[in-house]
Amino acid sequence: MLVARTAKVAVNSMPELAIFRHFSPALQNALESVQCITYYPAGAVLFVESQPSRGVFFLSRGRIKLSVCARDGKTLILRVVQPGDALGVGAAVSGRTYEATAETLEPCEISFIRPSDLLRLMSLYNEFAMRMAEYLSQEYNSTCRELRSLMLSESASERLARLLVGWLDTNGDTKHRGQMKLTLTHEEIAQMIGTSRETVTRLLTEFRKKHFVQRHGSTIVVCNRGALESLITA
Amino acid sequence: MLVARTAKVAVNSMPELAIFRHFSPALQNALESVQCITYYPAGAVLFVESQPSRGVFFLSRGRIKLSVCARDGKTLILRVVQPGDALGVGAAVSGRTYEATAETLEPCEISFIRPSDLLRLMSLYNEFAMRMAEYLSQEYNSTCRELRSLMLSESASERLARLLVGWLDTNGDTKHRGQMKLTLTHEEIAQMIGTSRETVTRLLTEFRKKHFVQRHGSTIVVCNRGALESLITA
DNA sequence: AGGCCATGGTGATCAAGGTCACACAGTAGT
DNA sequence: ACTACTGTGTGACCTTGATCACCATGGCCT
Numbered sequence: 001m002l003v004a005r006t007a008k009v010a011v012n013s014m015p016e017l018a019i020f021r022h023f024s025p026a027l028q029n030a031l032e033s034v035q036c037i038t039y040y041p042a043g044a045v046l047f048v049e050s051q052p053s054r055g056v057f058f059l060s061r062g063r064i065k066l067s068v069c070a071r072d073g074k075t076l077i078l079r080v081v082q083p084g085d086a087l088g089v090g091a092a093v094s095g096r097t098y099e100a101t102a103e104t105l106e107p108c109e110i111s112f113i114r115p116s117d118l119l120r121l122m123s124l125y126n127e128f129a130m131r132m133a134e135y136l137s138q139e140y141n142s143t144c145r146e147l148r149s150l151m152l153s154e155s156a157s158e159r160l161a162r163l164l165v166g167w168l169d170t171n172g173d174t175k176h177r178g179q180m181k182l183t184l185t186h187e188e189i190a191q192m193i194g195t196s197r198e199t200v201t202r203l204l205t206e207f208r209k210k211h212f213v214q215r216h217g218s219t220i221v222v223c224n225r226g227a228l229e230s231l232i233t234a
Numbered sequence: 235m236l237v238a239r240t241a242k243v244a245v246n247s248m249p250e251l252a253i254f255r256h257f258s259p260a261l262q263n264a265l266e267s268v269q270c271i272t273y274y275p276a277g278a279v280l281f282v283e284s285q286p287s288r289g290v291f292f293l294s295r296g297r298i299k300l301s302v303c304a305r306d307g308k309t310l311i312l313r314v315v316q317p318g319d320a321l322g323v324g325a326a327v328s329g330r331t332y333e334a335t336a337e338t339l340e341p342c343e344i345s346f347i348r349p350s351d352l353l354r355l356m357s358l359y360n361e362f363a364m365r366m367a368e369y370l371s372q373e374y375n376s377t378c379r380e381l382r383s384l385m386l387s388e389s390a391s392e393r394l395a396r397l398l399v400g401w402l403d404t405n406g407d408t409k410h411r412g413q414m415k416l417t418l419t420h421e422e423i424a425q426m427i428g429t430s431r432e433t434v435t436r437l438l439t440e441f442r443k444k445h446f447v448q449r450h451g452s453t454i455v456v457c458n459r460g461a462l463e464s465l466i467t468a
Numbered sequence: 469a470g471g472c473c474a475t476g477g478t479g480a481t482c483a484a485g486g487t488c489a490c491a492c493a494g495t496a497g498t
Numbered sequence: 499a500c501t502a503c504t505g506t507g508t509g510a511c512c513t514t515g516a517t518c519a520c521c522a523t524g525g526c527c528t
Contacts, residue, residue, distance in 0.1 A: 068378065069384035071467055078381070080513085090371035122364060129363040130356060135326035136370035143377045144302065144333040147312070151384060151428045152304035156485070185505060194385045196486055201507060211416040233305055388486085390515070419475065430516055456487055 061107030159193035250461030287325035393427035
């Protein structure tokens, strides 16, 4: 039912995708004709790891969790995809399987494009091929940074500090400085920084005791950003 | 002097780059006119992390170590680049800085292309843009796999087993099954699997005691591949 | 030969954090 | 109100692997 409600909000036109802007009118029309706008509820799985490419997803509203997992169920969250971003481009372009699993965290509005259409439009419109290449390189970049920050910091507290500071820059409340909504559970935070749920709980209480952060309900306030940053070495 | 020796071997023509094959003659000519074939000795640094893109490197001979490093000098080797592969495409396409440091492990023959030429040829020849996009997606894929295998395996022995098995598939001697040359030092192996040099030494001797592997000089023989694979869970 | 340096091998020590085991709070469903 | 479930908080314990310290080996240079 959340799907239906979301659908009513923006049913009339092509989603406002930053990635589609600056394209020539011809390409925009072509994209509009092949895309399929879909709505997903929270917790929906768009695709799973090692499944052959079913399509490319351009996210216009909502947030999506991108993760890989081990056989024993342990999970590592690669990143949380924000509106305007794309999913599954790599798998479609290289004709391989998805390298991660995508699951919606909230109700999402998504523009879906089949791999064959993506490749055809990339061949037809060079600007589109260039844009996708640029996108892929950004994705590669961010994965490298992820890898570095996860592997080259020896303590879990450093990784948590890095995560919090990173969130401040992207999700931070502009009005109330240092304030932001904690939208993930401790379990999910643990999966982002590669540690256990208990450790995240312990570290957050430790940070609170040291007055690095405060908590008001599900809102977290970073009082001492400098202290957090000083925990980061890499 | 190693540089000069290598140069004599293949000075006459364009390097045999798999990545360049299947291109139209026009594109091949264009590439030939903008590329610059260079030779590096072992231990040369092509570029360093966070330096603005100076160019793209297509490796035709030799091997290159791609790594990121922390402030305290700790290093993580992302991968060892093999002949036929490219370096720095992401940085050139997105106009960002290099995300890693590239250092030759052996004397190398490299075809160098400036970022501006790369972008120009990508705009001019759609097949080239498509090929670069495909390349980027493969690079992204392999980085994801790296991230997964590093983070989702709790023990260092598992990561080492995974590395050895992976090497068997790519570098394994086809004649003598299970046999391969160990070309990296324990220190470098440690940097590949995110552990300390001592741990690698200990694990290798443990594997030898359990008769998973044997050693003859710098050649390592995997006698019990199944046992190594059974250490891998993720 | 005699050093020198990079690499490999091994023991002792120790802290970080994974795991297990509960207790407790909030929220939804009936 | 009474469960039932999900998320959070905390103690006890114990394994893994980092680190330090030291020695052995085997080129390579002068």
